[in-house]
Amino acid sequence: MEKSLTLxxxxxxxxxxxxxxSAILFVALIFFFLLREGLPTLAEVDASSLLSIRWYPxxxxxxxxxxxxxxxxxxxxxxxxxxxxxxxxxxYISEIAPRWMREILxxxxxxxxxxxxxxxxFLGILVVSPFLRVFLDLPTGLTAFTGSLLLGGIAVPxxxxxxxxxxxxxxxxxxEGAWALGATHWQTxxxxxxxxxxxxxLTAVMLGVGRAIGETMTVMMVTGNAPVMAVKLGSLFSPVRxxxxxxxxxxxxxxxxxxxxxxxxxxxxxxxxISFIVNIIASSVVFRAKKRAERxxx
Amino acid sequence: MFARNRHTVQRLGFTAITMMxxxxxxxxxxxxxxxxxxxGSAISWEFLSGFPHxxxxxxxxxxxxxxxxxxxxGTAVFSVPLxxxxxxxxxxxxxxxxxxxxxxLAIINLAGIPSVVYGLFGLGLFVLFLKFGTxxxxxxxxxxxxxxxxxxxxxxxxxxxxxxxxxTVSISLGATRWQTIRRIILKEALPGILTGVxxxxxxxxxxxxxxxxxxxxxxxxxxxGSPFDATMALPYHLFVISTQVPEMxxxxxxxxxxxxxxxxxxxxxxxxxxxxxARARRxx
Numbered sequence: 001m002e003k004s005l006t007l008x009x010x011x012x013x014x015x016x017x018x019x020x021x022s023a024i025l026f027v028a029l030i031f032f033f034l035l036r037e038g039l040p041t042l043a044e045v046d047a048s049s050l051l052s053i054r055w056y057p058x059x060x061x062x063x064x065x066x067x068x069x070x071x072x073x074x075x076x077x078x079x080x081x082x083x084x085x086x087x088x089x090x091x092y093i094s095e096i097a098p099r100w101m102r103e104i105l106x107x108x109x110x111x112x113x114x115x116x117x118x119x120x121x122f123l124g125i126l127v128v129s130p131f132l133r134v135f136l137d138l139p140t141g142l143t144a145f146t147g148s149l150l151l152g153g154i155a156v157p158x159x160x161x162x163x164x165x166x167x168x169x170x171x172x173x174x175x176e177g178a179w180a181l182g183a184t185h186w187q188t189x190x191x192x193x194x195x196x197x198x199x200x201x202l203t204a205v206m207l208g209v210g211r212a213i214g215e216t217m218t219v220m221m222v223t224g225n226a227p228v229m230a231v232k233l234g235s236l237f238s239p240v241r242x243x244x245x246x247x248x249x250x251x252x253x254x255x256x257x258x259x260x261x262x263x264x265x266x267x268x269x270x271x272x273x274i275s276f277i278v279n280i281i282a283s284s285v286v287f288r289a290k291k292r293a294e295r296x297x298x
Numbered sequence: 299m300f301a302r303n304r305h306t307v308q309r310l311g312f313t314a315i316t317m318m319x320x321x322x323x324x325x326x327x328x329x330x331x332x333x334x335x336x337x338g339s340a341i342s343w344e345f346l347s348g349f350p351h352x353x354x355x356x357x358x359x360x361x362x363x364x365x366x367x368x369x370x371x372g373t374a375v376f377s378v379p380l381x382x383x384x385x386x387x388x389x390x391x392x393x394x395x396x397x398x399x400x401x402x403l404a405i406i407n408l409a410g411i412p413s414v415v416y417g418l419f420g421l422g423l424f425v426l427f428l429k430f431g432t433x434x435x436x437x438x439x440x441x442x443x444x445x446x447x448x449x450x451x452x453x454x455x456x457x458x459x460x461x462x463x464x465x466t467v468s469i470s471l472g473a474t475r476w477q478t479i480r481r482i483i484l485k486e487a488l489p490g491i492l493t494g495v496x497x498x499x500x501x502x503x504x505x506x507x508x509x510x511x512x513x514x515x516x517x518x519x520x521x522x523g524s525p526f527d528a529t530m531a532l533p534y535h536l537f538v539i540s541t542q543v544p545e546m547x548x549x550x551x552x553x554x555x556x557x558x559x560x561x562x563x564x565x566x567x568x569x570x571x572x573x574x575x576a577r578a579r580r581x582x
Contacts, residue, residue: 009476013391019380020387021397023404023450026443030411033422088318096312097319105323107570112326114497114566115559116504118533122540122555123329126548156322186308207410214412216507217533221541244414244507251418251511256426268418275410283406 034272038265045259050266055227055241057250057260064267066227070144070240071213073230074223077148078155078212083205085152086159090204093160094167095189106164113157121221124150129222136237142224144240150222151212159208166200167193199285206282210275213244220245243267330563333555340553354517354543359554361518365434365529366503366561368522369513372438373445373502378495380442381449385491388450389457390479409447413507416444420512435525437513441502448498456490457483489576496569504562506533516542532558 041050045062052063093105128149129141136145170193178188194201224239227246247264254260348358392398420440430436460483468478484491506514515528516538522529536554539546 009474012476016383016387016391019383020392020401022380022384023401023408023446026446027404027407029423030415030419030443033419033427034415037418037422085318085322088315089322092315092319096315103574105319107566108323108326110497110570111330111563111566112322114500114504114562115326115329116506116533116562118504118506118537119333119555119559120329122536122551123332125540126551127332153325160322184304184308186311187304190311210410214410214415216412216414217537221537244412247414247418248507248510251421265418265422268415271412271415275412275415276407279406279410280403283403 031272034265034269038262038267038269041259041262041266044262050263053229055246057254057263060259062259062263064243064263064270066229067241067243067246067267068270069230069235070223070227071242071244073235073240074144074147074151074219074242075209075213077145077236078151079205079209081148081152082155082159082208082212086156086204086208087163087201089156090160090163090167090201091189091194094164095185095193109157109160112153113161117154117215117217118221120150120153121218124218124222138237140224140239142222142239143237144223144230145236147219147223147240147242148236150218151215154215154218155208155212158211159204162204162207163197163201166197166204169200170196203282203285206278206285210278210282213278214271214275216244216248220248225249243271247271330559333552333559337552337554337556337559340549341556345550345553346557349519350517354539355545355547355550359532359535359550359557361521362530362532362535362554363557363561364521365531366533366558368434368529369437369441369509369531370499370503372434372525373441374495374499376439376442377445377449377498377502381446381495381498382453382491384446384450385453385457386479386484389454390475390483405447405450408443409451411444413444413505414510416440416508417510417512419443420508425512431526432511432513432515432528433526434513434522434529437509437529438525440508440512441505444505444508445498445502448501449494452494452497453487453491456487456494459490460486489572493569493573493576496565496572500562500565500569503565504533504558506531506537509534532561 041062050062050064052061053065054061054063055066089105089109093102093109097105124146125142129143129146131141132138132143132146132149133141174192174196175188178192179185183191219242223241223245225241225245226239227241228238229235230238230240247267250260251264254264345358346363347360349360351357388398388401392401417440420436424430424436424439425432428436430439464482464486465478468482469475473481509531513528513531514534515530518528518530532554536551536558539554540551
């Protein structure tokens with residue numbers, strides 16, 4: 001009996017260990033399959049064509065620049081909305097709101113994070129875009145700006161929860177020190193708490209941007225899907241098309257193994273690398289900051 | 299004079315911050331109330347229990363509801379055991395070395411990968427390479443991997459919040475490590491783990507992009523009969539009827555959005571209630 005117990009314990013421990021390692025396996029598998037299906041692009045399409053400004057797959061124009069600029073402009077707009085509102089809400093929840101208010105606000109923001117993006121896209125089509133078309137007097141309401149507005153809403157919960165954690169982690173003694181020196185509550189937030197939580201807030205911003213750039217359904221439904229270069233400020237108010245939307249809209253209609261299919265995987269690879277870089281930078285910022293804090297406190 | 303000045307600044311600042319919070323919250327509440335209000339009149343027994351007909355312009359959305367249930371359960375089958383086991387490894391077994399840091403980095407990355415990229419991956423691995431076809435199985439597996447980071451990180455946090463004394467006492471009474479984890483730690487951490495599982499599955503239930511090319515069907519005349527069949531799903535159905543079907547009655551669109559929203563909100567509220575009740579009852 002002793003023996004079977006040890007054997008069971010051994011097997012279970014190994015299983016648990018394997019599950020722990022599985023995350024690494026999955027990231028590797030995802031990268032491998034994106035490379036496997038995406039890299040043939042480089043053999044099938046020349047670099048000059050790939051980096052051109054025309055995306056028209058039916059006639060073999062695979063310029064991905066309009067898609068990249070489309071993603072960038074929508075994400076930039078989303079960040080301009082999500083960063084101030086996200087950090088503002090995080091400050092309110094963590095520093096200003098009374099306890100009962102905090103108990104209501106936190107689940108509400110979490111709820112926004114859980115709203116399916118397709119529902120936001122649906123409201124974008126039926127409510128937001130007709131409103132913007134009339135309000136801003138545009139030829140169409142399906143623009144990059146519409147996408148930014150909704151994406152901002154999608155990125156806000158990420159920014160709020162990460163930034164709020166960072167503010168929460170600032171030791172109470174910092175605030176008490178500032179109050180003891182005669183600083184107002186506001187001065188304490190602005191000059192002490194926020195700077196002390198700086199790295200966490202930065203992480204929040206990066207993760208929010210990462211969330212926005214990878215969002216698919218909402219942008220596909222509301223940005224008008226026109227693959228044109230978005231390099232002027234005015235492009236914000238005209239239709240664009242993002243990398244994610246292109247994959248989602250076109251993958252269903254291509255033949256497996258065709259050039260178009262490979263290019264779509266190639267775009268997926270680019271998206272994977274962007275999110276990889278954003279996350280590595282974001283987590284190394286946290287890591288460095290933690291080390292510094294440990295040094296100060298020890 | 300100076301003192302009054304900085305208090306004015308404070309008042310202005312607080313007002314600005316409060317306004318920002320208000321402007322963040324109002325659209326959330328507004329969206330939910332708006333859809334409840336607009337979709338409510340579409341809800342009928344026939345809508346919930348019937349099949350779509352007339353090119354989806356009439357009838358019900360039963361196959362989409364059932365499909366989303368199947369996908370959610372399918373996702374849970376794979377992601378819950380794997381996610382909890384991985385969390386146990388990180389919280390109870392792993393030491394702080396380079397490999398563990400690599401695992402954490404991998405989890406952070408999984409959490410950040412765009413949902414449509416998961417769809418590509420599922421298409422490449424499950425649909426084509428493993429030849430599962432466009433199926434509930436392929437879609438569930440794809441959604442499981444996407445859900446893992448949420449489950450792992452919340453479960454780990456919950457396991458770590460169990461005080462060290464519980465482990466020490468259990469081991470000193472002669473229990474093995476696994477017995478301690480199974481009988482003591484998991485039991486204490488259960489509400490937190492459950493919250494994470496539900497929030498993860500909530501995300502899976504509402505996702506469209508990962509199932510676009512792995513398991514979602516535009517229209518099916520009958521319910522899927524096996525895990526190897528494709529299925530309709532609520533989020534994909536909402537996408538289809540709001541963008542792909544011309545002259546779609548607006549009632550059915552709002553009704554479908556409402557059903558999806560209620561599905562997701564219910565999971566969210568259950569998770570929130572479990573968490574706050576566990577917090578209130580906690581004695582350590």
